[in-house]
Amino acid sequence: MAVTDIWGPRTPYKRAQMWPRRVDTELAAGTTSDDVDCWVPTASVLHSNGDGLEIAVRRGRIVGIRGRADDRINRGRLDVKDRYGWKANASPDRLSTPMVRKDGELVPTDWDTAMSRIAEHAEDLLNSSGPSSIGFYTSGQLFLEEYYALSVIARAGIGTNHLDGNTRLCTATAGEALKESFGSDGQPGTLADVDHADVIALFGHNVAETQSVTWMRILDRLAAPDPPKLLCVDPRTTAVARRASVHLAPLPGTNLALMNGLLRELVVNGWIDDEFIREHTVGFEDLSDLVSQYPPERVSDICGVGADDIRHGARLIGEAQRLLSTVLQGFYQSHQATASAVQVNNIHLLRGMLGRPGCGVLQMNGQPTAQNTRECGADGDLAGFRNWANPAHVRELASVWNVDAATIPHFAPPTHAMQIFRYAEQESLKMLWVSATNPAVSMPELRRVRSILSKESLFLVVQDIFLTETGMLADVVLPAAAWGEKVGTFTNADRTVHLSEKAVDPPGGARADLDIFLDFSRRMDFRDRDGRPLTPWSNAEAVFEAWKRCSAGRLCDYSGMSYAGLREQGSVQWPCTDTAPGGTARLYADGRFWTAADECETYGKDLITGSPVDATRYRANDPKGRALIKSADYETPHEPPSAQYPFALITGRTVYHFHTRTKTARAPELNGAAPEVWVELSAADAATHGIRDGDPVEIRSPRSTVRAAARIADIRPGVLFLPFHYGYWDVESPAAHDRAANELTLTDWDPASKQPIFKTAAAAIALLSRESEGTR
Numbered sequence: 001m002a003v004t005d006i007w008g009p010r011t012p013y014k015r016a017q018m019w020p021r022r023v024d025t026e027l028a029a030g031t032t033s034d035d036v037d038c039w040v041p042t043a044s045v046l047h048s049n050g051d052g053l054e055i056a057v058r059r060g061r062i063v064g065i066r067g068r069a070d071d072r073i074n075r076g077r078l079d080v081k082d083r084y085g086w087k088a089n090a091s092p093d094r095l096s097t098p099m100v101r102k103d104g105e106l107v108p109t110d111w112d113t114a115m116s117r118i119a120e121h122a123e124d125l126l127n128s129s130g131p132s133s134i135g136f137y138t139s140g141q142l143f144l145e146e147y148y149a150l151s152v153i154a155r156a157g158i159g160t161n162h163l164d165g166n167t168r169l170c171t172a173t174a175g176e177a178l179k180e181s182f183g184s185d186g187q188p189g190t191l192a193d194v195d196h197a198d199v200i201a202l203f204g205h206n207v208a209e210t211q212s213v214t215w216m217r218i219l220d221r222l223a224a225p226d227p228p229k230l231l232c233v234d235p236r237t238t239a240v241a242r243r244a245s246v247h248l249a250p251l252p253g254t255n256l257a258l259m260n261g262l263l264r265e266l267v268v269n270g271w272i273d274d275e276f277i278r279e280h281t282v283g284f285e286d287l288s289d290l291v292s293q294y295p296p297e298r299v300s301d302i303c304g305v306g307a308d309d310i311r312h313g314a315r316l317i318g319e320a321q322r323l324l325s326t327v328l329q330g331f332y333q334s335h336q337a338t339a340s341a342v343q344v345n346n347i348h349l350l351r352g353m354l355g356r357p358g359c360g361v362l363q364m365n366g367q368p369t370a371q372n373t374r375e376c377g378a379d380g381d382l383a384g385f386r387n388w389a390n391p392a393h394v395r396e397l398a399s400v401w402n403v404d405a406a407t408i409p410h411f412a413p414p415t416h417a418m419q420i421f422r423y424a425e426q427e428s429l430k431m432l433w434v435s436a437t438n439p440a441v442s443m444p445e446l447r448r449v450r451s452i453l454s455k456e457s458l459f460l461v462v463q464d465i466f467l468t469e470t471g472m473l474a475d476v477v478l479p480a481a482a483w484g485e486k487v488g489t490f491t492n493a494d495r496t497v498h499l500s501e502k503a504v505d506p507p508g509g510a511r512a513d514l515d516i517f518l519d520f521s522r523r524m525d526f527r528d529r530d531g532r533p534l535t536p537w538s539n540a541e542a543v544f545e546a547w548k549r550c551s552a553g554r555l556c557d558y559s560g561m562s563y564a565g566l567r568e569q570g571s572v573q574w575p576c577t578d579t580a581p582g583g584t585a586r587l588y589a590d591g592r593f594w595t596a597a598d599e600c601e602t603y604g605k606d607l608i609t610g611s612p613v614d615a616t617r618y619r620a621n622d623p624k625g626r627a628l629i630k631s632a633d634y635e636t637p638h639e640p641p642s643a644q645y646p647f648a649l650i651t652g653r654t655v656y657h658f659h660t661r662t663k664t665a666r667a668p669e670l671n672g673a674a675p676e677v678w679v680e681l682s683a684a685d686a687a688t689h690g691i692r693d694g695d696p697v698e699i700r701s702p703r704s705t706v707r708a709a710a711r712i713a714d715i716r717p718g719v720l721f722l723p724f725h726y727g728y729w730d731v732e733s734p735a736a737h738d739r740a741a742n743e744l745t746l747t748d749w750d751p752a753s754k755q756p757i758f759k760t761a762a763a764a765i766a767l768l769s770r771e772s773e774g775t776r
């Protein structure tokens with residue numbers, strides 16, 4: 001298959017049939033299946049779909065990949081990044097030895113020197129400044145066992161509240177929206193709902209490029225009789241939009257007005273399930289009052305979408321028999337993120353469409369292991385979806401870890417990433433340990449981020465598989481083993497857990513992230529209440545067994561799983577318990593939610609201000625298992641287009657690259673398909689500005705300037721789209737800082753989920769002289 005053949009050939013199937021198999025295989029040039037010594041089971045780490053994969057190994061080296069034919073997620077198929085991305089593992093510039101900064105330069109050293117430098121620094125800070133001077137910023141790309149170990153180390157070992165993941169930039173809003181509506185994080189639906197739905201609604205989700213195997217599944221249904229209808233909500237005419245029955249292209253940042261308008265149509269037309277609303281929800285009257293203020297004409301004015309298009313979109317949802325909705329960054333990273341994502345949950349609550357085949361909500365994840373970051377409490381919650389504001393939950397966790405409840409910080413919500421960086425800026429945070437994320441490219445307003453990471457007052461540890469833009473600013477760099485070089489489990493966007501086996505050894509002295517964290521814990525000599533080691537584990541399986549105990553009784557219950565079982569069954573969806581040993585496809589089939597005051601993961605927040613609901617107030621209105629219908633009024637974005645910056649700037653992805661390209665730019669096929677940064681604009685705007693396709697242009701925001709090649713695309717006039725993948729590790733003059741989209745984005749976040757707003761900023765565009773092309 002050519003690299004540009006992204007979705008491959010069709011294997012049509014009708015509703016409620018089994019999705020046919022199609023096994024995709026990619027082997028290194030000159031290698032045939034006969035040369036492969038063994039196929040090692042794993043799953044994808046280049047998106048959240050959780051496609052089951054097998055790594056081809058020959059003489060201790062990775063020589064290819066194929067989809068697992070029997071995996072229920074992909075039935076053998078490969079995403080294009082997975083087809084080639086494995087090549088990065090053997091890249092000659094993999095980090096293979098620790099480095100420490102000496103006289104301003106990073107120099108190679110041995111593990112003992114690097115780790116003792118970190119441990120001594122942490123000891124000193126604990127003695128001089130206390131636990132709040134130390135923070136951890138981790139990922140959505142490590143394994144469950146690694147997050148769990150880190151969570152125990154940070155919360156019970158160090159005792160700091162400053163532990164968050166890059167999942168904050170990614171799916172904090174997914175987690176928050178689920179908590180606000182259903183009382184707990186946890187995906188209601190399953191990817192198998194694609195097989196049953198008659199309408200699939202995609203809200204700010206370019207699934208064709210970002211979870212391309214799920215798009216193949218949708219395409220295969222579209223190619224058969226009785227295809228589902230699609231509703232696409234995206235300001236760009238993506239491949240999804242092109243196949244949609246209704247495409248709504250709202251102005252960036254106006255999702256909430258659109259959602260309120262759609263909900264109003266459902267109410268006005270009686271497309272609601274009164275009995276479900278009465279029996280299983282609270283808050284309908286408030287929502288109904290509020291959305292009555294959003295008739296199609298008003299919404300049309302706000303969103304720049306035709307009033308009749310809004311009616312058509314609502315009818316599609318309202319008359320669906322089996323509605324599947326998916327939500328991603330077009331909502332989560334946009335203005336009023338949580339409030340908008342919650343309205344998608346509300347559609348399903350109003351229509352009573354949850355827990356049945358085809359009736360699902362997928363508040364999507366983005367990163368392969370983001371779900372694990374959240375459930376292990378390496379994000380803004382306590383392990384096992386426990387409520388930091390509920391003393392009984394804190395005591396329960398303390399007893400699992402055998403520590404005093406007072407050791408686990410719970411005086412305030414766990415600190416969110418943007419606030420951790422703020423503390424570093426203010427110098428109260430003096431040590432930051434960054435694992436498997438590259439904030440010097442992926443965080444908003446990069447000039448500020450660079451200045452924080454470069455501060456003299458900050459001791460920066462960076463644990464990665466390559467020397468990234470962030471690593472270059474570190475005091476200590478730790479070389480990690482990558483996927484395929486270590487063992488562990490991880491959980492995709494529909495709660496499916498896969499075990500990823502070790503296929504080959506890591507390069508040089510690189511070590512599994514888990515081993516690095518556990519080494520640190522041993523050096524710090526963290527102990528439990530009885531003086532026993534806090535993290536007594538020596539391998540991933542032992543950590544998994546400990547996590548099973550921690551998760552037992554909570555929604556993300558793993559207690560019925562084991563490595564042996566995962567090897568046998570291939571994959572399992574949590575909750576998986578004694579009573580549900582095969583796992584659980586759909587949550588909430590019984591219409592009972594996790595909202596009871598004693599159970600819930602949060603007492604919730606005001607969706608507009610983010611201010612938390614206090615325990616007393618929540619208990620006074622205990623929803624006792626009914627879902628919460630929460631509504632909110634639309635407000636204008638914080639940085640709307642202006643005379644000086646007339647465009648709405650949005651940022652996002654292309655199918656060929658993963659994030660900051662540390663892996664995909666090292667796979668020649670993928671890099672060749674998208675070697676340089678571009679900016680998309682409409683033909684009308686291009687004409688006004690005298691810009692032709694391919695011209696070098698400059699995009700300016702109140703923060704900075706980026707240079708890119710113009711691409712005339714099918715995008716709403718007035719909107720610019722810039723992929724955020726391109727940083728500086730592979731350019732000749734990195735100091736120019738004129739390539740990364742996040743030079744332009746603003747420091748601002750959703751008040752409820754604290755997720756940064758990467759998709760609503762103002763910008764201007766101008767043609768650069770055509771001769772300056774290629775001068776980078």
Ligand SMILES: Nc1nc2c(c(=O)[nH]1)N[C@H]1C(S)=C(S)[C@@H](COP(=O)(O)OP(=O)(O)OC[C@H]3O[C@@H](n4cnc5c(=O)[nH]c(N)nc54)[C@H](O)[C@@H]3O)O[C@H]1N2
Pocket residue numbers: 046047048081170171203204205206207209210211233234235236238250251252253254255328329330331334335365366367368650651652653654655656657658659721759
């Ligand atoms: N190829 C590839 N796949 C990936 C990744 C990758 O880097 N590359 N990353 C993975 C990760 S971590 C994530 S989080 C997911 C993200 O997956 P997606 O969310 O699908 O990807 P994005 O391109 O960030 O944004 C989706 C769409 O939001 C639209 N959008 C922008 N602003 C608005 C708005 O105001 N309203 C609406 N309705 N839409 C808007 C954009 O036009 C864009 O098409 O992808 C995962 N999969």
Ligand SMILES: Nc1nc2c(c(=O)[nH]1)N[C@H]1C(S)=C(S)[C@@H](COP(=O)(O)OP(=O)(O)OC[C@H]3O[C@@H](n4cnc5c(=O)[nH]c(N)nc54)[C@H](O)[C@@H]3O)O[C@H]1N2
Pocket residue numbers: 139140141142166169170171329333366367435436437438439441442443463464465466468480481482483513651652653658659660661662663724741742745758
């Ligand atoms: N403007 C803009 N900015 C965005 C977004 C956007 O749409 N627009 N999207 C946001 C989203 S959704 C996300 S998820 C983030 C992603 O942002 P980042 O997390 O910064 O992106 P990655 O390039 O995936 O960084 C992961 C790092 O982990 C390393 N790594 C990979 N595997 C391992 C491993 O096993 N161990 C260790 N130790 N390291 C490993 C990789 O080499 C890489 O350096 O970006 C966010 N930033």
Ligand SMILES: [Mo]
Pocket residue numbers: 169170171366367
């Ligand atoms: Mo993400």
